Amino acid sequence: MMKTMLLALAALLMTNFGYAQSTVKGxxxxxxGNPIPGANIYLxxxxxxxxxxxxxxxxxxxSEFGTRTVxxxxxGYETFQQSMELAGKEYTLDVKLREATSELSEVVITAGTIEATNDRKVAVLRPLDIVTTAGAQGDIIGAIQTLPGTTRVGEQTGLFVRGGDASEANVVIDGMIVQNFFTSDVPGIAQRSRFSPFQFKGTAFSSGGYSARFGQALSSVLExxxxxxxxxxxLTAGLSMSGLSRAATKVFNKSSLEITGNYINLTPFYQLANTNFDFYEAPNGGAGSLRWVTQHGDKSIFKLLASHGGFGSGTELPNINVAGERFRFGLKNSNTYTNGSYLHHFSNRTYSFTAFSFGENTDKLSFGGTPSETNEWRLQARTEIGHDLNEKSSLLTGIEWQRFNVARSFDVFASKFDETQVAIYSELEWKPKKNFGLKAGVRGEHSQLLNQTALGPRVSSAIKTGKNSQVSLAGGLFYQSPNNRYLLAGKRANFQQAAHYIANxxxxxxxxxxRVEGYHKSYGHLVRELNTSYNPNPYRWVTTDIDNSGNGYAQGVDVFWRDRKLLKNLDYWISYSFVDTERLYENFTRTATPSFISTHNLNVIAKYFIEPINTNVAATYSYASGRPYYDPNEAGFLSNRAPHYxxxxxxxxxxxxxxxxxxxxYAGVDNLLDRKNIFGYRYSNDGTQRYPVEPALYRSVFVGMNISMSAFNRDEI
Amino acid sequence: MKTTISFLLAMFIYGSLLAQSTQELMYQAYLNRSAETWKKAVDLTAKELTAKPNDPTKQMDLAYAYFSLLNGSMAMPNDDLFDEYISDAKKFLKKIVEDKPKSGEAAAMLSSIYGNEIGKSPMKGMLLGSKSSSLAEKGILFEPNSPLAWSVYASNKYYTPSSFGGDLQEAIKGWEKTIQLSQANAGTLKDNWLYLNAIVFLGQAYEKAGSREKAIAAYEKALVVEPQFQYAKMLLNKIKNTSNEKK
Known part of the structure; x- marks a missing residue:
């Protein structure tokens, strides 16, 4: 009896169990009708x-019960769904899946930024484009200047972006500001960058509204x-009209070592061209660098770069105040730069980035025999943590510290300043939907020298309007200390500021x-010299007091079109910028458009690869409308316009x-038509003498070669 | 006479066994990342071709073996293996492409070899990039039903910088197509390294595009097809360990 009951109970339990268990087979x-291995089937x-x-x-x-969706x-196939009534039985479900078609890609926030990288999707230009752009002469800045938002200022060094002067743009390498990105200035000649485009895997050029990771730039950041x-x-070797270069890379198990050395001598280059400047010593010098990289898969990467170089040049320049008189400008430069960074992924959701850098630069100048020396160094460190809060949002938080020191002497006069800046920043990126993204950041920065703290909010967002199109908006508040010229003269003022509004x-x-991008930038608290008269000399010594009463605006439209579809092997791009800007700052006597502004800028770049003969031909055409210049004999201030470029x-x-x-x-000809461009005019102090401001060269030819060997015996180095 | 016939018959059977085994050898080489096995597979195929130098099937077999070995050497990665075969492979495939201008698969395989070269030294992208891309496009144009052509097209779109025509979404489409087409011919799925390779690459492309769930599904699928596939296991562990959000 007992036994029967137990059995019955067991049977009951079993049926119960069996009843609860549904099986779907198929x-x-x-x-x-072909099988799809590995398909996923779930409730x-x-x-x-x-x-x-x-x-x-x-x-x-x-053991799920009732109506469930399978x-x-x-x-590669479209997902199939079917609701089923599960009641503890066995069911058969044979499914035929339809082939999927491609879907919409995710939105990427782009307002303000043009990226040139090998691994992001929004790449517009990439490193190789830089060296194959005619007229850029292998210089990063030369190629960046073909992008919208920039103005080419042939006689001044630096990057001029959307109505901003050269001091308003920062260059950042691996997260660290490079204070001497360009080779040292010679009056009237725009200088190249010290770095080779092949050193970089990616370039992000932000013409406004840049990330909270960076500060101290009113206009833009080139990352x-x-x-x-x-x-x-x-092993590579290069030989060109500007000198020789050698580089060797040795790869170890997880690491690599690169050594470069180059010798620069522009004598052959200047010998062949007609220069508008007399070089009694053509630019010459040498530089060497060491780079070490250790990479552990995708988990971490450590990079260390150290470089040192020096060069000299001698130019004979006219003394604008004494007709017919010339003086000699001599330059001896020495530059050291070190940058180390470590990126570590704790997991796919969290990473940390830590970096430091040290740069030192000394320029020994001689103005017609009068010695002048500028020595500057900058030490900086940054550490930040990025964390994905969930699938939709991520947070970046970091701190940046820098100390820099600038000392300058002229004859018996000497001055210097020492500054420490600290910044804390945080940036939240939120993508609630595939077609909408928002980035909001804030940056707090403190200057010890100015004893001032400022808070800059930054916002950008993007919405996809179609499979291939999107609209982005960005804005923010940006700060920058007064120009070194004032700090060196012992003058102090507060941060200058700019607000950016961008639609793209x-x-x-x-x-x-x-791409088309419209912007409005409003400048406030710009530094003004009090009780002064206008003097266009960038080397002038400031004696008057300053305050923050300056202001200004810049607004305009940038258009960019790049096409690789028209003809096979043809790649061309057109960029056009319109800028309307006025400001009252420094020693301006009234509100005016600064002399470095061209209202219209047009660049057309074309490259064609002739496949059968492995030859790439390229042409670049640039146009810039005439820039304002100052004529002391005219009543209007900066009201004259130079001829167009x-x-x-x-x-x-x-x-x-x-x-x-x-x-x-490779071979290139710059200014093929030998056009005699004039950037503007300079007047003697009494206004009686006028000198055109001209490029260093009109038509010039550049020839070189580069050889690299990749497969060689590893013991050869 | 009888002996001769049976000998020939035996040779024939041996020959077909051989054909069977190169496919399998390549599959094993791919799975185990074995340089020796790759070499064996290519050498065997080459030998077969020497016996019948004008047999177009044997020619394509050798082309495929070269193509497979070079891809295998990239995956390992093994520079020495790559260096040993690259020039022979290129010479051979160039000739095949010349002889069979309408063969999409031949064009695709040559495209892949150029792609491998660019992978080894990116500077060559200037020289070979456009050749590789146009051959890859030719591949799917001439043989739109070839998984091989689609797989090469996908790799090309995946590795080419976007400013030169690369496109992650196109790459995804290419590998999805590879998988669909392979599955549409169920008989070809056995010992097919290319199919397996397409699945894991599709997974990585999904990961890059931010589609985590799909990437996981791809790696899981690869493990259903080949439970011993260490690379897929590694990718699956990696993606699973990097987030707590599991479904």
Whole structure:
């Protein structure tokens, strides 16, 4: 009896159990009936699921009961859903999946920024584009100046962005500000950058509304990221009209070491061209660098770069105050730069980035025999943590510290200042939907020298308006200390500030990019010299008091079009910028458009690769409307306009490889039509003498070659 | 006479066994990342071609073996293996492309070889980039039903910088197509490294595009197809360990 009861109970339990357990069996195939291995079958909103086997068959058992939705999905196919009444039985579900079509990609916030990198999707230009752009002469800045928002100022060094002067743009390498990015200034000649475009894997050029990670720039930030670990040992050698260069890369197990050395002597280059400046000593010098990278997969990367170089030049310049008199300007420079950074991923959600840098630069000048020396150094460190809060939002928080010191002497006069700046920043990125993203940040910065703290909010957002198009908006408040000129003279004022408002529309397909961006920038608290008269000399010594009563605005439209579809192997882009700006600052006597502004800027770049002969031909045409200049004899202030600027450059490069030796031969002609451009005019102090401000060169020719060997015996170095 | 026939018959059977085994050898080489096995597979295929130098099938077999080995050497990565075969492979494939101008698969395989070269030294992108891309496009144009052509097209779109025509979404589409087309011919799924490779690359492309769930599904699928696939296991562990949000 007992036994029977137990059995009955067991049977009852079993049926109960059996009743609760539903089994769904079936086969997943495509529309033609071919099995789909590895398809996923699961119940919606539960963790219950299985994968189909190699034959596409599956069996899903569950104690779930009632109406449930069965989902069948497989990569490359549209997801199938069906609701089923589960009542503890065995069910058969054969599913045919339809092939999926491609879907919408995610939104990327782009207002203000043009990126040139190898690994992001929004790339508009990439490193190789820089060296193949005619007229850029292999200089990063030369290529950046073909992008919208920039103005080419042929006689002044630096980057001029959207109505801002050169001091308003910062260059950042691996997160660290580089204070002497350009080679030292010679009056009237725009200088190249010290760095080679091949050192960088990516360039993000922000023409406004940049990230809270950076500060102390009223206009823009050019962000450069150095290469990751190379995968092959190589030897390269370059020979050009400007000198010789050698580089060797040795790859170890997880690390790599690169050594470069170059010797620069522009004598052959200037010998061939007619220069508007007399060089009694053509620019010459040398530099060397060491770079070490250790990379552990995608988990961490450590980079260390150290470079040192020096060069000198001697120019004979007219003394604008004494007709017919000339004086000699001599320059001896020495520069050291060190940058180390460490990126570590704790997990896919959290990473930290820590970096430091030290830069030191000394310029020994001689103004017609009078010695002058400028020595500056900058030490800085940054550490930040990025964390994905969830699938939709991530947070970046960091701190930045820098100390810099500038000392300048002129004859018997000497002055210097020492500044420490600390900044804390935080940036939240939120993408609630695939087609909408928002980035909000805030940056607090403190200057010890000015004893001032300021808070700058930054916001940007983007919404996708179609498969290939999107609209972005950005804005923010940006601060910058007064120019070194004032700090050196012992003058103190508060931060200057600029508010940016940017709206951007972009349409990007596989082979075409169209961007249009409108902006308004309002400048406040600009430094003004009190009780002064206008003097256009950038080397002038400030004696008057200053305050923050200056102001101004800049507004305009930038348009960019790049097309690689029109013709096979043809790549061209057109960029146009319109800027309307006026300001009252420094020693301006009234509100006016500064002398470095061209209202209209146009660049047309074309590159064509002739495949059968491995030759790349390129041409660049640039136009800039005439810039204001100051004529002391005129009643109007900065009311005169110089003639417009025009330049057509061409270049040709032939690429070949003989076994593992890879060679590029290149030749370029800058200002092919030999146009006599004039940037403006300078007047003697009494207003009686007028001198045109001219480029260093009109038509010039540049020839060179680069050879690299990638597969060689590893013991050869 | 009888002996001769049976000998020939035996040779024939041996020959077809051989054909069977190169496919399998390549699959094993791919799975185990074995340079020796790759070499063996290519050498065997080359030998077969020497016996019948004008057999177009054997020619394509060798082309495929070269293509497979070079991709395998990239995956390992093994520079020495790559260096040993690259020039022979390139010479051979250039000739095949010349002889068979309408073969999409031949064009695709040559495209892939150029792509491998660019992968090894990116500077060559200037020289070979556009060749590689146009050959890859030719591949899917001439043989729109070839998984191989689609797979090469996808890699090309995946690795080419976007300013030169690369496109992550196109790459995803290419590998999805590869998988669909492979599955549409169920008989070809056995010992097919290319199919397996397409699945894990699709997973990585999904990851890059931010589609985590899909990436996981891809790696899981690869493990259903080949439970011993260490690379897929590694990718799956990695993606799962990096987030607590599991479904």
């Amino acid at each position: 086969k997943v195939t495509d529309l033609q 919606l909103n539960t963790t219950i699921g299985v994968s189909a086997n190699k034959e596409g068959e599956f069996m899903l058992s569950t 989902v069948v999905s497989s990569i 450069l990221n150095t290469n990751d670990r190379p995968t092959r040992s190589t 529309y972009q349409w990007v397909t596989d082979k075409q990019t169209f 025009e330049n057509l450059s061409i270049s040709i490069s032939y690429i070949t490889n003989i076994k593992e030796v890879f060679a590029v031969f």
